[in-house]
Structures are given as structure tokens and as C-alpha cells.
Amino acid sequence: MRWHYKVSHRLRSLFHREKAELDLSEELQFHLENQIDEYIAGGMDAQEARHAAFRSLGGVEQVKEECREARKMNLVENFVRDMRLGARMLRRNPGFTVLAILCLTLGIGANAAVFSWVEGILFRPYPRVSHQERLVALSGTAGDEREQTSWPDLLDLQRSCTLCETVFVTSITGATLSIGERAEVTTGSIVSANYFDAIGVQPMLGRGFEPGEDIGRNAHPVVVISYHLWQTRFRGDPEIIGKSQRLDNVVHTIIGVAPERFYGTFVGRVMEFWVPVSMLEVYNAGNNKLEDRGARWAEAYVRLKPGVTRNQAQQEISAIAARLEVAYPATNRGRGIKVWPLWQTPFNHAGELLPVFEIMVVVAMFVLLIVCANVGNLLLVRSFARRHEMTVRLAMGASRGRLLRQLVTEGLLLSTCGAAGGMLVAYWCRHALGLLFPVRGGDVLYLPGEIDGRVLGLSAAVCLVVTLAVGLVPAFQTRHLALAETLKTEASAVMGARGRAWFRSSLVVLQVTLSFILLVGATLLMQSLHKIRTTSPGFSTTRVFDTWIPFVAAGYDAPSAKTFQDELIERIRALPGVEAASYARVVPLGYESYSSAPIAVDGYEPQPGEQPTAEYNEVSPDYFVTMGIPLVSGREFTRADDENAARVAVVNQTMVARYWRGQNPIGQRVQVKGDWLKVVGVVKDSKYYSMDETPRPFFYVPLRQYFAMEPAIHIRTTQPLETIQPALLREVHALDPNLALYEMITLEEQVNRSTSQQLVAVALVALFGGLALVLASIGLYGVMSCTVSQSTRELGLRMALGAGTSNVLGLVLSRGLLLTTTGIMVGIVLALLLTRLLGNLLYQVSPRDPLAFAAAFWVMALASTAACFLPAWRATRTDPIRALRAE
Amino acid sequence: MAKPTDLVQGTLDLLILRTLALQPMHGWGIAQRIRQVSKEVLQVNQGALYPALHRLEQQGWIQAKWGESENNRRAKFYSLTPDGARYLRQEQAQWKRLSLAINHVLETP
Numbered sequence: 001m002r003w004h005y006k007v008s009h010r011l012r013s014l015f016h017r018e019k020a021e022l023d024l025s026e027e028l029q030f031h032l033e034n035q036i037d038e039y040i041a042g043g044m045d046a047q048e049a050r051h052a053a054f055r056s057l058g059g060v061e062q063v064k065e066e067c068r069e070a071r072k073m074n075l076v077e078n079f080v081r082d083m084r085l086g087a088r089m090l091r092r093n094p095g096f097t098v099l100a101i102l103c104l105t106l107g108i109g110a111n112a113a114v115f116s117w118v119e120g121i122l123f124r125p126y127p128r129v130s131h132q133e134r135l136v137a138l139s140g141t142a143g144d145e146r147e148q149t150s151w152p153d154l155l156d157l158q159r160s161c162t163l164c165e166t167v168f169v170t171s172i173t174g175a176t177l178s179i180g181e182r183a184e185v186t187t188g189s190i191v192s193a194n195y196f197d198a199i200g201v202q203p204m205l206g207r208g209f210e211p212g213e214d215i216g217r218n219a220h221p222v223v224v225i226s227y228h229l230w231q232t233r234f235r236g237d238p239e240i241i242g243k244s245q246r247l248d249n250v251v252h253t254i255i256g257v258a259p260e261r262f263y264g265t266f267v268g269r270v271m272e273f274w275v276p277v278s279m280l281e282v283y284n285a286g287n288n289k290l291e292d293r294g295a296r297w298a299e300a301y302v303r304l305k306p307g308v309t310r311n312q313a314q315q316e317i318s319a320i321a322a323r324l325e326v327a328y329p330a331t332n333r334g335r336g337i338k339v340w341p342l343w344q345t346p347f348n349h350a351g352e353l354l355p356v357f358e359i360m361v362v363v364a365m366f367v368l369l370i371v372c373a374n375v376g377n378l379l380l381v382r383s384f385a386r387r388h389e390m391t392v393r394l395a396m397g398a399s400r401g402r403l404l405r406q407l408v409t410e411g412l413l414l415s416t417c418g419a420a421g422g423m424l425v426a427y428w429c430r431h432a433l434g435l436l437f438p439v440r441g442g443d444v445l446y447l448p449g450e451i452d453g454r455v456l457g458l459s460a461a462v463c464l465v466v467t468l469a470v471g472l473v474p475a476f477q478t479r480h481l482a483l484a485e486t487l488k489t490e491a492s493a494v495m496g497a498r499g500r501a502w503f504r505s506s507l508v509v510l511q512v513t514l515s516f517i518l519l520v521g522a523t524l525l526m527q528s529l530h531k532i533r534t535t536s537p538g539f540s541t542t543r544v545f546d547t548w549i550p551f552v553a554a555g556y557d558a559p560s561a562k563t564f565q566d567e568l569i570e571r572i573r574a575l576p577g578v579e580a581a582s583y584a585r586v587v588p589l590g591y592e593s594y595s596s597a598p599i600a601v602d603g604y605e606p607q608p609g610e611q612p613t614a615e616y617n618e619v620s621p622d623y624f625v626t627m628g629i630p631l632v633s634g635r636e637f638t639r640a641d642d643e644n645a646a647r648v649a650v651v652n653q654t655m656v657a658r659y660w661r662g663q664n665p666i667g668q669r670v671q672v673k674g675d676w677l678k679v680v681g682v683v684k685d686s687k688y689y690s691m692d693e694t695p696r697p698f699f700y701v702p703l704r705q706y707f708a709m710e711p712a713i714h715i716r717t718t719q720p721l722e723t724i725q726p727a728l729l730r731e732v733h734a735l736d737p738n739l740a741l742y743e744m745i746t747l748e749e750q751v752n753r754s755t756s757q758q759l760v761a762v763a764l765v766a767l768f769g770g771l772a773l774v775l776a777s778i779g780l781y782g783v784m785s786c787t788v789s790q791s792t793r794e795l796g797l798r799m800a801l802g803a804g805t806s807n808v809l810g811l812v813l814s815r816g817l818l819l820t821t822t823g824i825m826v827g828i829v830l831a832l833l834l835t836r837l838l839g840n841l842l843y844q845v846s847p848r849d850p851l852a853f854a855a856a857f858w859v860m861a862l863a864s865t866a867a868c869f870l871p872a873w874r875a876t877r878t879d880p881i882r883a884l885r886a887e
Numbered sequence: 888m889a890k891p892t893d894l895v896q897g898t899l900d901l902l903i904l905r906t907l908a909l910q911p912m913h914g915w916g917i918a919q920r921i922r923q924v925s926k927e928v929l930q931v932n933q934g935a936l937y938p939a940l941h942r943l944e945q946q947g948w949i950q951a952k953w954g955e956s957e958n959n960r961r962a963k964f965y966s967l968t969p970d971g972a973r974y975l976r977q978e979q980a981q982w983k984r985l986s987l988a989i990n991h992v993l994e995t996p
Contacts (some may be wrong), residue, residue: 026961027963028937057934067941070942093909
């Protein structure tokens with residue numbers, strides 16, 4: 001209650017000075033008039049009454065002044081005065097101030113940047129999309145496996161889900177966009193017709209999709225293009241609506257332009273166009289999957305009704321999935337549908353970035369703690385220099401509360417400057433994450449930070465915590481300020497003396513501990529990245545290039561594609577420097593999924609409830625030679641393994657071990673989708689989806705027997721990219737000038753791209769670890785120089801008594817190293833407990849890897865020796881005569 | 888007329904709060920009222936009245952609002968806040984204890 005009157009009143013008196021003055025005059029005027037009236041009524045004449053009235057008040061101006069004075073007992077004014085005093089103190093020590101603010105800027109900036117990434121990439125990843133807090137992603141489940149969802153299932157879900165506001169589908173796709181002579185592969189989404197309404201984004205030109213536009217096979221060739229595409233490829237043509245555009249060689253009508261800053265709904269990628277699902281067949285190589293309940297291709301989101309929790313939604317959706325299982329056992333048995341929060345969206349980059357960000361939040365907090373300890377220490381050193389001032393103020397009757405407020409105000413000043421700097425840092429860094437990922441040809445990789453109200457709020461909270469931490473550290477010190485003693489003398493400290501120094505020392509120990517932990521983390525991640533990048537993926541990486549040609553878009557059908565592929569591969573083989581070339585439907589470690597099928601193996605009795613499944617790749621002759629995957633026994637596919645020959649397969653070693661118990665499988669049979677395949681060869685295991693996967697059963701089938709329209713081309717050559725790419729393009733155009741070529745990269749590049757998540761983690765943790773190391777060294781340096789300058793007398797005495805340079809050097813160094821060692825010891829214990837957090841990111845590196853601990857130890861030890869050396873060296877320069885005379 | 892008794896500072900606050908407990912009032916009215924009720928014994932020093940009012944407002948015990956006086960002039964009316972009422976009760980009890988004690992001392996032979 002009272003604070004409400006107080007605050008409003010005080011604010012009024014602070015901000016409405018003039019109004020308050022007027023009020024005051026008017027109030028006194030009223031009093032005087034009444035008094036005059038009374039005097040006149042008592043028989044005085046007007047003039048006399050006036051004078052008497054003024055006299056009785058005792059001087060209007062004096063009263064006014066006293067009233068003003070009464071108002072000035074004001075918290076806010078005190079605060080303003082503290083601010084001014086604080087600002088003056090900070091200005092007087094520019095070195096200290098700059099260092100402190102710099103530290104705080106780094107600490108708060110690191111946190112704000114991480115917050116903004118988490119916000120912009122995980123929590124509110126889709127600019128312009130409304131109510132993202134109610135969006136959840138859907139995936140299908142088959143046992144423990146995750147898969148996409150099918151269109152008929154989603155339609156049923158949309159119909160019967162009472163807790164869902166809308167269900168909408170988006171599926172990422174590539175398309176060849178030809179404008180004039182230029183053909184380019186761009187990224188876009190196949191979406192349900194309700195897409196734009198569901199996400200609350202309206203095209204800035206034209207319209208979104210109409211409800212009927214997802215029905216009918218290829219019935220609605222319409223496209224909404226992105227603002228970026230409109231600006232760059234159509235030069236912002238205002239008459240764009242209604243124009244035609246070829247996409248994958250099908251003429252589409254442009255019906256809308258999405259607003260600026262709308263990038264679609266796929267974390268990490270910028271979408272350039274949107275087409276309705278009725279056009280799926282065009283983009284999905286001639287398969288109409290809209291009526292096939294077994295075809296699971298859709299990436300779906302649900303917007304929940306307000307107030308519905310994820311759990312409630314999951315329960316209802318599971319119930320619906322269970323009903324579907326009963327109704328459609330052929331396609332849905334054992335399948336469920338799972339709800340995911342946006343930050344775990346299974347079908348975009350969110351999922352793979354989540355563990356990185358979890359680590360980053362912890363690491364940023366560590367850096368902040370180190371910063372707090374560091375700035376607190378700086379303030380402490382300064383408060384030691386200021387203890388005379390503090391003591392005098394205490395002796396003059398200032399309350400300890402008042403001093404405390406002064407110190408906290410100074411802390412606030414520092415942290416506010418730091419926070420302002422920090423927000424700048426975060427603002428500059430908001431696109432930094434995208435830079436750490438290699439650019440994927442043609443695609444814009446978009447990983448923006450988002451600085452919104454929540455990020456600002458959280459950063460403000462951090463700033464407040466920092467203020468308290470930083471302001472209260474010196475306050476803690478003034479607690480023991482003994483008036484008389486401090487006023488009497490500048491007590492000299494003794495090297496290694498306990499007491500006042502212990503607090504500062506423990507701050508240093510804390511810094512060393514935290515940076516040590518970060519160093520261990522950084523080293524572990526670096527080791528892991530190195531392991532990942534140097535582990536053989538099971539195929540050669542350096543001299544093998546891959547690329548693909550969008551045939552379907554160019555209007556090819558299966559027979560013409562086969563002819564083309566055969567002719568092209570012959571031409572490629574004839575190119576100078578080419579050692580081998582082949583096709584495969586899927587490039588390892590890419591985004592595309594392998595075919596997968598239940599299998600039956602001759603002579604293998606599955607356990608009850610076990611359904612052996614394996615994935616396979618469709619490859620052409622020479623594939624293993626091209627890829628450098630060693631053949632263990634048997635043979636490769638040859639041109640004889642075509643449509644008319646008996647079905648054959650090549651299996652990997654893990655498959656042999658699992659299904660043939662290591663026996664030679666050549667000549668044995670595997671059943672896949674009803675066909676019996678004869679095993680003709682065994683190859684070594686290689687990596688299929690990711691570098692850190694465990695070996696899995698895998699087999700290969702001839703491309704000719706399981707034909708795919710758009711396989712990747714693999715070329716093993718002695719030529720560099722600059723030679724082979726134009727050569728290939730020439731050969732392609734010699735056969736068909738209308739064909740485009742997708743980006744050509746080495747398999748090494750492919751490996752690097754697939755490990756970019758680890759690269760981000762390593763880069764950021766190493767950056768923060770380095771930062772922490774520098775901060776801790778500064779802290780150690782500060783404390784050691786302070787200790788040295790405070791114990792000049794003792795050092796002088798020691799030297800006068802015959803201590804040599806090396807003795808003094810040793811004394812100071814040993815004290816500094818004692819702090820470091822303590823910090824490292826605590827750090828080792830904590831790191832042993834904490835590095836398990838890195839678990840998912842580490843590849844073949846134990847979180848307790850002794851090598852990482854040793855490396856971190858040496859780095860820390862070296863850095864701290866360097867930090868201690870300068871103060872120690874200064875100590876040896878102490879002039880004993882002057883040191884003793886100064887007393 | 889006997890010299891009016893001077894008021895010590897704390898006492899003035901108490902009298903103001905007590906007067907305002909009856910009804911909202913402007914500065915002039917408060918002074919008049921104290922004089923009347925004390926049968927002309929207590930004469931509020933007008934120079935001290937307004938600073939006291941502003942101080943009480945500052946502390947949140949009273950609040951001010953502009954209104955119309957009996958003689959149709961614009962006047963600043965003060966009223967007691969709930970906090971002020973609580974404070975008044977406290978101070979009244981304190982005052983009673985104090986005056987009883989003083990009486991006791993004075994009247995004990």
C-alpha cells in the first residue's frame with residue numbers, strides 16, 4: 001500500500017518539478033488568502049491584513065524552501081546522487097573501468113548471443129509465423145524408429161483431433177527453376193493448402209493456396225515464391241502475379257509472393273517457393289503418394305488449441321493412431337504418431353543443434369561466472385584502495401546500508417554498460433552461427449539469432465544478477481572494516497597471510513576451476529572432431545566427386561533415362577584422368593534416406609517378435625571400385641546384372657555377422673519385398689548416415705534391377721574439381737543441352753558437412769574456453785600484483801636480510817601456483833563429473849579421456865605461470881631501502 | 888492572550904494525523920481545527936505546518952488531492968492513508984504511555 005503512495009508521489013516530485021512548484025505556491029496562496037480574510041474580519045484594513053498574514057507564515061520563500069527540503073528525502077534522488085558519484089569514481093580509474101566493462105561485455109554478450117540463438121533457432125525459429133509457442137512437430141513411429149507421416153493419416157488426424165487447431169504439411173524439396181537460359185536448383189516446400197492460413201502469414205502480393213488446391217493429381221500447378229526469389233530472379237516485377245514459371249519442367253502459375261523476412265518453416269534453410277501437395281508427383285519422381293497410406297513422406301506440424309499441453313495432445317493423437325492401426329492394419333500395424341516440441345523437430349536442423357545449444361548455455365554461464373569473479377576481484381582490489389574513504393564515511397556516520405547501496409550502484413553502472421555492450425555483441429553475432437556451417441551449394445543456410453523481449457528480459461536478469469554479485473563482493477569486504485585500525489595505519493600484508501586475502505584468492509581459484517573445466521571440454525570436443533574427421537568412413541574421400549542430374553524435371557521417363565545414363569557413364573569413363581565412375585541412388589552421409597525393407601534370410605531363424613530389416617542402396621556396376629569400398633569376397637555388380645538377369649545382392653560384413661553368423665554367404669539368398677536375391681559379394685562396412693553411427697547391416701542391389709530415375713553420379717579421378725566439373729558438364733550437354741547439373745563436391749566435403757554440428761560445438765566451446773583462460777589469467781595476474789604491492793615491506797625486509805632474486809621469485813610464484821593448483825584440483829574433480837554432459841557430441845572419446853585432462857592441465861599451468869611471472873619479477877625489483885623507509 | 892504553547896516537531900505530526908483522521912482537510916483548516924479543539928491553547932506555527940505536511944506526504948502517511956474549499960477556492964486537501972492510520976494508532980498509544988508516565992512523575996510527591 002504505502003510504497004504505492006510513496007513511489008507515485010516521489011516520481012511526481014522528481015519528474016514534475018514545475019508542477020510541484022506551482023502546487024506549492026497555490027497551496028500557500030490559499031492559506032494566505034484565508035488568513036487575510038480572517039484578519040479583515042477581525043477589523044484590520046486590507047493592506048495591514050496582508051502584511052500580518054505574510055508575517056504569521058514566517059516568510060513564504062522560507063516555507064517553500066522547507067517544503068522542498070521535506071520532499072528531498074528521496075530514494076530516487078539518493079540513487080541519482082549515487083550514480084553520479086559512481087560515474088565519477090569510474091571515470092577517475094579509466095583503466096579499471098574499461099577492463100571491467102570489457103569483461104562484463106564479453107560475459108553478458110556471450111550469454112545474450114547464446115540466448116538469442118536458442119530463441120531464434122529453437123524456440124521461435126520461424127520469423128513472421130504467429131503463435132509458435134503452440135506449434136508442435138509430428139513424426140511417425142515404427143517401434144523405436146522415427147519416420148515421416150502419410151497424407152491419408154494426416155487427413156484423418158485433422159478430422160478427428162479435437163485439441164488441434166490445424167494440421168499442416170510441409171515437405172522440403174528441390175526443384176530446377178529455369179528462367180530464360182539459366183537453370184538452377186532451388187529449395188522449396190511442398191505444403192498443404194491450408195499452410196499460409198495455418199501459420200498466419202499472408203502473401204504480400206497475390207494469394208495463398210485455396211482449400212481445394214491439395215486435391216487432385218497434378219491438378220493445381222500454382223506456386224507462391226519467396227520475396228528473395230521475386231527480388232533476385234524476377235527483379236521485383238510488380239506484375240508478377242499470374243505469370244508462368246517452369247519448375248521441374250512443369251509450367252506453374254505464380255499466384256503469390258511471400259512477405260519479406262518469411263523464410264518458410266525449416267530450421268536452417270531458406271525456402272524459395274511453395275507448391276501445393278497435389279503437385280507432389282512432379283517433385284517426387286513420379287510417385288503419387290497422396291492416396292497411399294503406406295507412403296510416409298510428409299513433414300507435419302500441428303498448432304494446438306490455446307491452453308492444450310503437449311501431453312494432452314500426445315494422448316489424443318496416440319488414441320487416433322491406435323484407431324488407424326485397427327482400421328488399416330496393412331499399412332499401419334505397429335505405427336504410431338509422436339508429438340515433438342519445435343526445438344526437437346525431427347526433420348530439420350533443430351534436432352541436431354539441440355545438444356550443441358545445451359552445452360552452449362552451460363558454457364556461457366561458466367564464462368559469466370568467471371567474469372563475475374574477475375570483475376568482483378577488480379572491485380575488491382579497488383575497494384582495498386578505497387577503504388580509507390569507506391572508513392571515513394563510516395566514521396562520519398554513514399550507515400553501512402548507505403555504503404552498500406553506493407557499492408551496488410557502482411556495480412549496476414558497470415553491469416549496465418556491460419549489458420549494453422553485450423547486447424551489441426549479441427546483435428553482431430546473431431548470424432555468426434550460419435558462418436560456421438559450410439555453405440551448401442545454391443542453398444542459403446539460415447541460422448539467425450532472434451533478439452526479442454524474452455532474450456532482452458533474460459539478459460536483463462543476467463545483468464541484475466551480475467550487479468548483485470559484483471557489487472556485493474566489495475561490500476562483503478567492508479563488513480570487516482575495523483574503523484579505528486584502518487584509520488590509524490595502512491596495515492601491510494604479509495605474503496601468504498590469511499585473512500583479507502582469502503576471499504580474493506578463492507575468487508581466483510573459482511576462475512581457474514571454471515576455465516579448467518571449459519578447457520577440458522574444448523579439448524575433448526577437439527579430439528572428438530579430429531577423430532571423426534580422420535576416421536575412415538569406409539570409402540575413399542579425396543579423389544571421389546559426386547553430383548546428380550535432375551532427369552525427371554527435364555521430362556525423362558525410365559527408358560530414356562536408362563539410355564541417357566548408359567551413354568553418359570561411357571563418356572565419363574572416357575574422360576582423361578577418370579579412373580572409375582558409377583551411379584548410386586543415395587550418397588552416403590547425405591540427407592536422402594536409403595531404401596529400407598523387411599528381409600528374410602535363408603537359414604536364419606528370427607527370434608519371436610523380431611522382424612529383420614535392413615537398408616540398401618541401389619548402385620550401378622563399378623560402384624565399389626569408384627567409392628573405394630574394399631570387396632572382401634565374391635564380385636561386384638556387372639552390366640550383366642540387369643533387368644533380365646537373376647536378382648543379386650552384395651552385403652556388408654555386419655550383415656554377414658548378424659544373419660550368417662560369419663559364415664560365407666556367397667550363393668545364399670535374401671528375400672526382399674517378395675524377391676529372392678542371391679548374394680554375390682561381401683564388402684567391408686562403411687558409414688551410411690553419419691560418422692558416429694555404429695555398424696549396421698546393409699546391402700546393395702543393382703540399380704538396373706531396382707531402377708531409380710535420378711541417381712547420384714560418383715566419379716573417381718586424378719583431376720581436380722576445376723577440370724572435372726566443366727568436362728562433365730560438357731558431356732552432359734553434348735547429350736542433352738537442357739539438363740542442369742547439381743553442385744559437385746568431393747566425398748570429403750560430404751563428410752565435413754555431415755559433421756558440421758561437431759564443428760560448431762568445437763568452435764564455440766574452444767572460443768569460450770580461450771576467453772575463460774584469458775579472463776582467469778587476468779584475474780590471477782591482478783591478485784598477484786596486488787599481493788606483491790601490498791607486501792612491499794615484507795619483501796624489502798626479506799631482501800635486506802639476504803633473500804636473493806630467486807628466493808623472492810620463488811616465493812611469489814609458488815603462492816600464485818598454489819592458487820592455480822588448488823583451482824585445477826577442484827577443476828579435475830568437477831570436470832570428471834561434468835564432461836558426461838558432452839556425451840552425445842563425443843565420438844570415440846571418453847568424457848574422462850586422460851589426454852584431454854593433461855592437455856588442459858598444461859595449458860592452464862602455462863597460462864597461470866605466465867600470469868604470475870610479471871608480478872613476481874616486479875617483486876624482485878623491490879628496493880629494500882625504500883620499502884622499509886616508506887613506513 | 889497567553890503565549891501559545893510551542894509544539895515540538897513530533898507532536899505536530901501527531902496532531903495533523905489525528906485531525907485528518909476525522910476528515911480530509913486543507914492546511915488552513917488543519918491549523919484552525921487544532922486551535923479550536925485545543926481551546927486556543929495550541930497554536931500551530933504556520934511556518935512549520937506546510938513542511939510537516941509535505942514530509943508526511945513524502946512518507947506515505949497522507950495523500951493530497953486538489954478540491955474546492957468552503958469559500959469556493961481551489962485548495963489542496965490532505966487525507967489519511969491506511970498506513971498513516973496505522974502509524975497514528977501506534978503514535979497515539981505511545982503518546983498516552985509517555986504522558987501518563989510524565990504525569991506520574993510530576994504528581995508523585
